[in-house]
Amino acid sequence: MTSAPVILDRGGIDALIEALRARGHTVVGPVVRAGAVVFGEISSTDDLPVGITDDQEAGTYRLASRDDEALFGYVVGPSSAKPFLHPSGVSVWEGERTADGSFVTRAPEEPAPMAILGLRPCDLAAMTIQDHVFLGGPRDGVYGPRREGLFTVVVNCIEPGGTCFCASMNTGPRATGGFDIAITEVVAANRHWFLAEAGSDDGADVLSGLGGSDASEDHLAIVDRLLGEAAGQMGRTLVTEGLPELLKASLESSRWDEIAERCMACANCTLVCPTCFCATVEDETDLAGLEARRVRRWDSCFNEEFSYIHGGALRPSTYARYRQWLTHKLATWVDQFGEMGCVGCGRCITWCPVGIDITAEATALAADRKEAAHV
Numbered sequence: 001m002t003s004a005p006v007i008l009d010r011g012g013i014d015a016l017i018e019a020l021r022a023r024g025h026t027v028v029g030p031v032v033r034a035g036a037v038v039f040g041e042i043s044s045t046d047d048l049p050v051g052i053t054d055d056q057e058a059g060t061y062r063l064a065s066r067d068d069e070a071l072f073g074y075v076v077g078p079s080s081a082k083p084f085l086h087p088s089g090v091s092v093w094e095g096e097r098t099a100d101g102s103f104v105t106r107a108p109e110e111p112a113p114m115a116i117l118g119l120r121p122c123d124l125a126a127m128t129i130q131d132h133v134f135l136g137g138p139r140d141g142v143y144g145p146r147r148e149g150l151f152t153v154v155v156n157c158i159e160p161g162g163t164c165f166c167a168s169m170n171t172g173p174r175a176t177g178g179f180d181i182a183i184t185e186v187v188a189a190n191r192h193w194f195l196a197e198a199g200s201d202d203g204a205d206v207l208s209g210l211g212g213s214d215a216s217e218d219h220l221a222i223v224d225r226l227l228g229e230a231a232g233q234m235g236r237t238l239v240t241e242g243l244p245e246l247l248k249a250s251l252e253s254s255r256w257d258e259i260a261e262r263c264m265a266c267a268n269c270t271l272v273c274p275t276c277f278c279a280t281v282e283d284e285t286d287l288a289g290l291e292a293r294r295v296r297r298w299d300s301c302f303n304e305e306f307s308y309i310h311g312g313a314l315r316p317s318t319y320a321r322y323r324q325w326l327t328h329k330l331a332t333w334v335d336q337f338g339e340m341g342c343v344g345c346g347r348c349i350t351w352c353p354v355g356i357d358i359t360a361e362a363t364a365l366a367a368d369r370k371e372a373a374h375v
């Protein structure tokens with residue numbers, strides 16, 4: 001990988017999208033749909049949320065206009081790479097009955113290679129966590145081919161949102177690896193520019209064809225300063241040291257009852273979470289019995305049926321389900337995969353209809369436990 005950082009203008013970002021399309025990628029990036037920034041197919045910067053920002057707090061998400069033409073001036077919306085790499089409703093097996101009465105299976109369609117532009121550093125970290133889930137053991141037949149063909153353009157965060165805590169989780173606001181190209185957008189009074197850095201040979205190859213100018217020491221210093229300031233402007237923080245042990249020692253805490261009184265077990269938090277991976281399978285046939293397929297759909301530990309086994313649900317109460325979710329994210333995920341299952345994106349806080357905040361609950365549980373240990 002031999003590519004020095006370059007400075008692009010908006011035309012350079014258009015050239016990047018065009019170059020990725022020319023390489024055969026379906027290019028996906030941030031777009032505004034139904035009042036939120038989500039990922040959808042794009043063909044130019046005109047499709048991006050130009051001049052749009054998002055205000056986020058617990059249980060609140062609103063788009064607003066900016067007074068500039070920033071392309072990436074929002075934080076994160078409800079979608080991430082997850083719906084593209086681990087899609088819900090995907091065929092994992094399908095087949096048909098032939099004229100002679102035998103049943104033949106056919107391989108599900110191979111996905112087209114994709115490029116995602118505008119992933120945030122926390123999204124990239126979430127993808128790495130899902131890599132460990134889906135590729136750490138036997139290669140998942142849905143995730144594997146989508147992930148292997150993926151080109152990633154990450155956009156560093158200089159304006160963290162009200163529910164962000166990636167700095168606490170060491171996943172942002174600057175991506176440090178695992179991307180093909182990393183971009184930092186700077187909107188200054190006199191010039192709007194993007195620092196673009198390659199993180200792979202493919203990234204360097206694409207970058208070399210975009211016609212950018214070499215980044216100066218001043219450009220690099222400005223970006224370092226902005227990203228350093230961003231790390232200190234997170235809307236939330238979470239002290240992770242010793243947290244898994246404290247949470248595992250809090251399984252009987254009365255705090256879970258209190259949370260259960262507010263939690264509606266709606267599963268929003270798991271649907272928007274970029275690391276949650278639980279799924280169920282359903283078998284479908286047509287009415288004539290000629291076509292059949294097995295479909296994998298997202299499921300959630302907040303659904304009672306999810307823990308149904310041998311005639312009953314293992315976690316019949318909301319208390320048990322929220323406890324399962326939070327302790328898995330921040331404690332038992334470490335036992336399972338050697339890392340926490342949370343990247344600090346804040347989506348579960350923003351999109352919880354009653355504003356339950358994982359950082360506040362984990363902090364309160366840890367504080368209660370510490371206090372109990374000192375009584």
Ligand code: SF4
Pocket residue numbers: 269272273274275276329341342343344345346347348349358
């Ligand atoms: S648990 Fe919440 S903050 Fe953590 S990765 Fe999932 S959605 Fe983001």
Ligand code: SF4
Pocket residue numbers: 262263264265266267268269270302348351352353354355356
């Ligand atoms: S914590 Fe919030 S988003 Fe998650 S299931 Fe409960 S009410 Fe729904």
